Amino acid sequence: MSAYERVKQWNTFARIWHIYDAKWQNPFDSAKVISKHIQGLHKPIYHPLNNCGDHVIVFNSRHIALPGYEWKKRAYFHHTGYPGGASWTLAWQLHEINPTLVMQKAVKWELPRGLSKFGLMARLHIFPDEEIPEELLKNVTSQLRQLRPVPRTLDSYSDKEIEEFPKVMDYPNDYILK
Amino acid sequence: MSKTHLYLRTGFPRAPLANGLGRYMCQVKRITIKFCKSHGSSRGVRDFIETDMIDFVKQNPEFVLYLKPRRHHSPHLIAEYLNGEKFHMSFHNFNREEISKWVNLMKTRAGAPIMAYRKLGHTDNPSIQGVWSPFANQDTSLNVTSFPNEKLSRKFQTEPTATELLLEMFKKQQLEDSEANESKEEESK
Incomplete structure (x- = not known):
């Protein structure tokens, strides 16, 4: 194999770092996309015995959006192993303890069962906010698209925009807003 | 003891001399038949030598056919090919027709070893567009973002x-309201 062929081989199997903005995203839908990139399933060279997965950096995991009543109703089960050691933590409680855990568990469930999970999960880097270590960020060469548009909040509208926004009617002057 | 001889070899198909595209070249270079002059198991081989062998050798000058009489041995054939492969085959109690059929098969073979093919296709040019890489067909603007x-x-x-x-x-x-207002104003004038 010539030097050029060798470099082509390295190039084919190069590990890519993707970045994903989890702001206002459903973690369970996002996990399907992220797990595919971690396993390398999106590559034409994929093979189960071929170690070709990519790294994924997920940031803004504090600002994920769970569908429906999931924050209240989704329970994370844990058992210490001792009698009476069972505990159920609701999603919002878990998110308060650690804002990366809901995302992390969602991706972990999507990965294939078995010991390969540990190696694959090592390629996932979750950060609760916008701060990402510089040494990770400098590896990034690709960004994964968000799965749903980020809605604009009322705070992001300027006073002028609110003023000009079409209204069905004006409140009377003596109307008291609750 | 190793078990390698118990299992079928596996490999990929290959064709010698570009499938004989330019010219046909007989791939066997030497066929050796060992037989016994007296034993009954070599009867078919002896019949083959008496009746068919001379014609067969005259029709196929590309390779040599060796005959080795071996006392009290079971008859067998050894075919050696241009790619270095060597095949043994027993002719024990074979009749004349069977032997001429098998010798003809050994003549027409390419000498590829008998193996289980991992892939059924083979190409000398695996890809014209080049091997894939994660950077292939990517927007070049990603380099500076x-x-x-x-x-x-x-x-x-x-x-x-x-x-x-x-x-x-x-x-x-x-817009419609403003247009309607303008037209009203014009009418009033």
């Missing part, structure tokens, strides 16, 4: 949102 990038992250919006539709309707209505 800094990540995270808002534009690359945002979902493609194909249809306008309800809010956008509402704002558009409102603007249209305002």
